[in-house]
Amino acid sequence: MACSSSSTTGNEGFTGSGAESAGTSTASANGGGSASTFVGTGTSSGPGAGPGAGGGSQGPLDVTPSALQTITVQAGSTTPTVHYTATVNGNPVNAGWTVDQGNIGTIPQGPSSGADFAPTGTTGGIVDVIAGYSGNNVSRQVLVKLTAKQNGGDPNNPAEAQQIATDTMDTAQLMAGGGIGGVGGEGLGGAVTDPAVLAALNSPMAEPTLTFLYPYDKTVFPRGLLAPLVQWSWATNDADAIKMELVTTSGSFSWSGTFGRPPNLPTGTFIRMPVPQDVWDMATNSAGGLTPSGGPDQLTLKLTVAKGSTGYGPISETWTVAPGRLAGTVYYNSYGTNLVKNSNRNDVHNAQFGAAVLSIAQGATGPSVVAGTNGDSSGSACRVCHVVSADGSKLIAEHGNNYAQTSSYDLKNGNAETYLAGNDGVFPWAGLYPDGSLALTNQADLGVTGTASAQLYNFPPTGAGPIAATGIEAAAVGTPGFSPDGKHVAFDFLGGSIGASTGDGTQLAALDFDVASLSFSNLRVLATMSGGQRAGFPSFFPTNDAVAFHYQLVNANHTFNTWQGAQAQIWWSDLASGTAAPLLALNGLEADGATPYLPSGPNNHANDTTLNYEPTVNPVVSGGYAWVVFTSRRLYGSVATIEPWTSDPGVYDNTVYANITCKKLWVAAVDIGSVQNGTLVPPTPGSDPSHPAFYLPAQELVAGNARGFWVLDPCKADGMSCETGDQCCNGYCEPNGQGGALVCSNTPPNGNCSGTQEKCTVSADCCDPAEACINGFCSQSIPH
DSSP states (O other): OTTOSSOOSHHHHOOOOSTTOEEEEEOOOTTSOOOOEEEEEOEEOSTTOGGGTTTOOSSOEEEEOOSOEEEEEETTOOOSOEEEEEEETTEEEEBEEEESOTTTEEOOOOSBSEEEEEEOSSOOEEEEEEEEETTEEEEEEEEEEEEEEEESOOTTSHHHHTTBOSOTTOHHHHHSTTOGGGSOSSBOOOOOOOHHHHHHHHSOBOOTTOEEEESOTTOEEEESOOOOEEEEEOSSOOOSEEEEEEEETTSSEEEEEEEEOOTTOSSSOOOEEEOOHHHHHHHHHHSSSBOTTSSBOOEEEEEEEEETTEEEEEEEEEEEEEEEEOOSEEEEEEEEESSOOOOSSBOTTSOBOEEEEEEEETTOSSOEEEEOOOOOTTOTTOEEEEEEOTTSOEEEEEETTEEEEEEEEETTTTTEEEEOTTOTTTSTTOEEOTTSSEEEOOOSOSSOOOOSSOOEEESSOOSSSOBOOBSSTTEEEEEEEEOTTSSEEEEEEEEEEETTEEOOSSEEEEEEEETTTTEEEEEEEEEEOSTTOEEEEEEEOTTSSEEEEEEEEESTTSOSOSOTTOEEEEEEEETTTOOOEEOHHHHTBOTTSSOBOSOOBTTTBSOGGGBEEEEEEOSSOBTTEEEEEEEEOSOBTTTBOSOTTOOOTTTSOTTSGGGOOSOEEEEEEEEOOEEETTEEEOOOTTSOOBOOOEEOTTOOSSSEEEEEEEEOOOOBOTTSBOSSGGGBTTSEEEESSTTOOEEEESSOGGGTOBOTTSBOSSGGGBSSTTOEEETTEEEOOOOO
């Protein structure tokens, strides 16, 4: 399956012996497609079937046509089809049939000597058509080139309807929740009806000042994301119409759309518009695999603008699409949210504002409240600084009227709150064990300080004090974080001693942890900051062998923070060598480490590459990458452009559309390395394995957002619907019977091997030999 973008168990699934054995195949849906299970009876058929008739094959199975077949399909169409014939010694035989990616196309299961492959009309790419007969399997490939075209947003299309403004004069609609389409801006434009403008878009002239503001070139996007808001800038800084084009390297998807001004922008500048959501879904589900020549099937955006009867452009940039979805939920702190009112002071309009921990579920266009309620002017209902366990079961949040007070939230039980009475000053910014059962205390000054040395507690606390732990008891530990497998912990070594080593706050360190004996050991220094500078908020990659961390550049001897002019970058270090290095692309820098690629602007945005803070890493590899969520005060194109440190509703008017704060959450992909002989070879220490970041959709535009945790949702029981095995308590996501929908299961397909993002113990458990078992799940590696 070298050209498949998702793993398959189909090749191993055909079984049987003799002429009439049953062949069974399961096509994995973990790359985004649907799965089908079939049972075919392999028998010879037709006149002159020869020696094999009814009595077993006498030669190799052959399937024609054998060469790669290429078909061009209009979006929504299930034609043209490709007819395949199975023979042995030139005689037709009744084979069983399947495909490895049911999202691209389908084929009748048989048994039959011939079958027609039909495209789904929703996804392009390379699909393997697999025939099985008498214990033998043969694969043939089809390249589906999906194509589409449109003129204006379609309000009758449910996917696009949420991207079209319904009130042409109401800026409140533009600022509600995550904004129109969850990404801000004015939404989709209407049809272009002027023939002269259409002609201009189709024959543009070069315009050197026309550039993209967002997204960034070379970004890696996951599947399943809300469509991005494309933003551009040029000397004229206005347009009457635009043309967007999306095309993959292989031609597996191509689309062209022309759009006039959005309906709520009768005047003003037309400088941004989202990709239509249905188009984005088709494009990203089609990209991410391999081209027929074996290279990455990337996605290129082209943009042409028209003013009057003259067109300008096109400009273009190319993205990589990770062949996997970022499942789970993001939990983050929002200061200035409109979802609750609970502040102990008022905004510039003398009204209460809100502070709470919010969540963003996959596909949502706005957030929901997790911790925090409406309250009086005491601030007692405010819930802000927080930590979340990697399995998405526990959350700790501080009380806004007294940061020493904390509550635990049961994310598996309706976010039920328990005030941790009698433990004031103990759990703020604690490090939670992956399943939320233990908490390691924090001693960094982050608005509240607790005990003078590290202490380990059962969580929620079951007694009057900490539990006995060895190897760390004399140390002062700041901003601790456990690895996803629970075998390591990293922290700012603030003071005290561990063995013969003494901390002074300039070292980022790691210890091994044995949960059975509650013992810490094997101290390793991951980074040493010069000039008294600080490193904190370490978060482990899902490979458990490296961390991303917050490197404070300005306000180095102050508390770690994201305000008051603080500057920081996101760095990484590996446990094996302790080689610390910046994640250049994530921070907005070219490979030379000095040249920003981020757009610059007024209001102190001359260089936003040092405005990145508080990283956390998704605990699961998705689509072959690790994913880092971080706080940034960078420009968000032309949507968020005010002074970077302005995010306090008490000092600026956040009801004005032009005053959308820059304090937002961003996400970047990081390479995990390559799989060689079932073993993951990590990135070279000191290199930059990161990629340019993307804006996290569905955040409230008016609020200052920070400290995001993208973690797994509480696991699903057998029989519940799923997309990938890492959503399921027993680790498998498989079809519910022949042709059934995907549901959680406790066994792998046919009881043999695991598909992508399904449960594993060792790499040999994975069906695809190019995958490795990482943190308990079969994970892709992407050639870069």
